[in-house]
Amino acid sequence: MQYSLIQRILGLLLMAFSVTLIPPMFVSLWYGDDSLHAFTISFVVMLALGIISWLPVRHVKKELYLHDGFIITSLFWIVLSIVSAVPFLISPRLDIAQAVFEAVSGFTTTGATVILGLDYLPQSILYYRQQLQWIGGLGVIVFAVAVLPMLGIGGMQLYRAETPGPLHDDKITPRLQHTVWRFLLTYCIITLACTLAFWAGGMSLFDAVGHSYSTVSTGGFSTHDDSLKYFHSPLLEVIAIFFMLLGSLSFTLHYMSWVQMDLKRYWRDIQTRVFFYIVIVLTGIITITLWLKEIYPDFLTSLRYASFQLVSIMTTTGFLTDDFSQWPLFVPALIILSTFIGGCVGSTAGGFRVIRLIIIYKQAMRGLMRMIHPSAIFTIKLDGKSVPDSVLQTVWEFTLWFIASYVILSFLLMATGVEMVTAFSAVASCFNMAGPGLGKVVFIYTSISDTGLWILSFAMLLGRLEIFPLLVLMTPAFWRR
C-alpha cells in the first residue's frame, strides 16, 4: 500500500470537494437566510483538512496499483460523506448520528431523511442537500465506469471494454480524466433538460433545480416533506418518471447513442431492454391490483400512482406521491423487492443491477436445462457474446455477499429494537439506495435510534461501494500482504 500517495489523493479530493460548498453560500446570500455561517465554517474545515492532508506529500509521484484502488474508492465515499455532514451539524443542528446519516444518504443518492419540516428549512440548506445528491450521482457514474471494472467486482469486468481505450489491470491510467469529462457533460445536459422541464411543468425555479438534481442522480431528496405528492401534478410526475428512467440507464449508452445519433442502441442493449420489460410488467401488476381493489377511483388514476411509485422505487430514486406502504396485498412488498433489481450498470441507480439479474437468471435456466439434458453443454450469452466462467463466478460471489450483507444488517437493525417489517424494508431501501421503506420508515427515518442510523449509514456505504471494496478493507488478509 502506498499510503503517502493515498494521502495525497485524499487531500486533493477534499480540496476539490470544498468547492462544492460555494454554491450554497451564494444561495444563502441570495435568499438572505441565516445559514451562511454553516457553509463558511464547513468550507474552511474541508479546505483545511485537504491542505493538511496534501501538503506534506505533495511531491509524491507514484503509479496507483489495484490494491490502492480499494482504499481510495472506500475513502472517497466514506470521507466525503462524513465531511458533508458538517453543515447539518450547524444549521438544522442534527446530532452526529443524524447528520452523518443525512449526509451519507445524500451523497450515496439514497435519499432517506431524518429531517422533519423541510418546508421550513433555509433555502441554502435545502439546496445543499439536493446538490449533494447530484455530486454523489456523478461520483457513482465515474466509479461504475472507471473504477469497478478494474477492481473486477461482480461481473463488472464485462463493462471494461466499453470504456475508451485499453485500461491496464493494475494501473489506473490518466485516460480516466477523459472519461470523467465526457460523463460530466452528459450528466449536465440531462440535468439541465430536467430542470427546464420541471420549471416549464409548474415548479418554482428553486424547486426545479433542486428536484432535477435529485431526479437525474436517482437520489430522491425533496425540498418538501410531502415529496412529489406536494405538487399534485400529473405532468410533473410524468416528467419525473422520464428523467428517473434516464438516470437509471447507462450513461455510457446515453453518450454513445447521442454522439452517434443512433437511438436504436438503447434497444440493442440487453440490459436496457430487460430493465424496461421489468418496469412494464411490474407496473401492470400493481396497476391492476390497485384498480381491482378500488384503491383509486378509476384505472387511469391507478396507473398514474402505480407507475410513478414503481418507477420511483425501482430506479432507487425514492420520490413519493402516496403512502404505498398502505397499498393492498403483496404490493408494498413487491415495490420494496423491486429495489433489489435497481437500475442498469453505469447509471446513478443502486440495487443489484439489471445485468447481474440477467446473468443469474441465465445461470438458473442453464441449471434447469442441464437437469433435462445432463450431457449437453450450454454457454451463457449476452447480446450474442458468450460470458466467461470467471465472470459468472464473480457475479455469483457478489450475489452471496449481497444476500449475506442484507440479512446480517437487517438482524443488526432488529437488535436495536426495530420491528421486523420496518427493519427488513429499511435495510433493503438503504442498502439498495432507494430511500423509503415500509412500516415506520415510509416518509422519514426519525423513529430509528442513533445506533440504528449508524447501521443504516453503513448499509448505504456498503451498497454504494458494491460491497467488495469495504469488505476487502475489513479482511485481515488484505492488510497482511
Add this chain to the structure above:
Amino acid sequence: MQYSLIQRILGLLLMAFSVTLIPPMFVSLWYGDDSLHAFTISFVVMLALGIISWLPVRHVKKELYLHDGFIITSLFWIVLSIVSAVPFLISPRLDIAQAVFEAVSGFTTTGATVILGLDYLPQSILYYRQQLQWIGGLGVIVFAVAVLPMLGIGGMQLYRAETPGPLHDDKITPRLQHTVWRFLLTYCIITLACTLAFWAGGMSLFDAVGHSYSTVSTGGFSTHDDSLKYFHSPLLEVIAIFFMLLGSLSFTLHYMSWVQMDLKRYWRDIQTRVFFYIVIVLTGIITITLWLKEIYPDFLTSLRYASFQLVSIMTTTGFLTDDFSQWPLFVPALIILSTFIGGCVGSTAGGFRVIRLIIIYKQAMRGLMRMIHPSAIFTIKLDGKSVPDSVLQTVWEFTLWFIASYVILSFLLMATGVEMVTAFSAVASCFNMAGPGLGKVVFIYTSISDTGLWILSFAMLLGRLEIFPLLVLMTPAFWRR
C-alpha cells in the same frame, strides 16, 4: 419416458402404501373409537387404485432411466400425499384443501396443522397422523441417499460415493433394495429408543410412540394442541432435543458409525461438525437475549426454552414449548431464519441443508480472497478433498431456484390476503419443512384460506422434492425430448 413402467411402479407403491392403514385400524379397534370406517374405506380405495394401476402393466419389465426418476420421485410424494388425505376427509371431516394440506404436511414431515382440538380427536386418527410422518421420514432418507445423488441435484453428487457399491448414472440398480433395508433398520432402532425414552420420561405409551414417530422423522406433529408445552417437563424436552438432533444427522453416518463402533466418525464429518457449531452459537445468542430481556426468570430457564425452540425449529421438527413469535428483538426472525439452514443431507430434516451452506460459504470466502489476490488459484475443499467445479455450479443453481421459489411462493401467499410477516414466515416454514411460522401461524394454520393452503401444500412438496424434480416436470423442454 416409459409410462407403462412408471404406471406399474406407482401401482406397486400404492398397494404397499395401503398396508400402512392397517395399524391405525388396530388402534381404532383397541381404543374402540368411532373412526374405523375412515381407515377401512381409505384402505380399500388405496388398494383398489394400486391394483387398477398395476394390473394392466404387471408384465412390463424394463430398466429405469434417469428421466423416469424425476417423474417417479415427484409422483411418489404427490400421489402418496394426496391419497393419505382420504382418512382426514372422513373422520375429522376436513374440506379437501385442508385434508390435503394436513396429509402433505404429515407426509413431507412438515408438521403444520389445520386441526384444532387434537386432544379431543379419536386415537386412531392421532396415531395415523404421527405414523404418516414416520413413513414420510423414511421416504426422505431413502430419497436423499438413493435417488437425489443420481439425479445430481444441488451438490448431492458428493454423496454418491457413500452409497454402497457403484451406482450407474442412468440406471437405477437393484442395489437400492439393500440400502433401503439398512436405513429402515437404523431408523427403526432410533425410533424404538426414542419411544422407550419418552415412555420412561413420563409420557403415556400412546404419546411416547406418537411423539417418537414425529421426533425421529423431524415431523413435529403432536397429539396435543399445545405440542410439547403440554407436558411441562424439562426431562422430556431434553430427550426430544437429543432425538431431534439424531434425526437431523445423516443416517448413513449413523449406520456407518455404529457398524464400525467408531463414534469419532461423527466429529470427522464436516457437515455434522458445522451443524453443531451453528446450533450452539444460535442457542447461545438466543439464550443471552432472552436472559438480558428478562423473558424468563433466570439464565437456566432461558437456556431451557432457547435451546429447545432453536433445535426444534432449526432441525425442522417444529415442536413448541412456548410462543417464540412473542420473543423480543430479532429472535423470532432468527429462529425462522434457522429453518433455511435445516439439517444434514441424508437426514429426515428439511431446509437448505448444512453441506450446501458450507459450500456456498467457501465460495463466498474464495471470492473475497480472489479480490485480494487476483492471480492466485484457490480450490474449495471439503474434509481434505477438493470439490469439482461442476458440483459447485449445481449447488449455486440450486441456491438460485431455492431463493426464487421462496420469494415467489411468499408473494403468491400474500396475494391471497395474508399479511407480510405471516406470509414470509409461513412459506419459510413450509418450504423448509419446519412447521410453525410467525404472526398468525405459530401453532395452527386455520387462519389461511383454502387457496393459501394449496400454495403452502405446493411449497411443502417443492421443498421436500428439493425443487428440481417438480421444476423439471413443469418445464416444456422435459416433455419435448
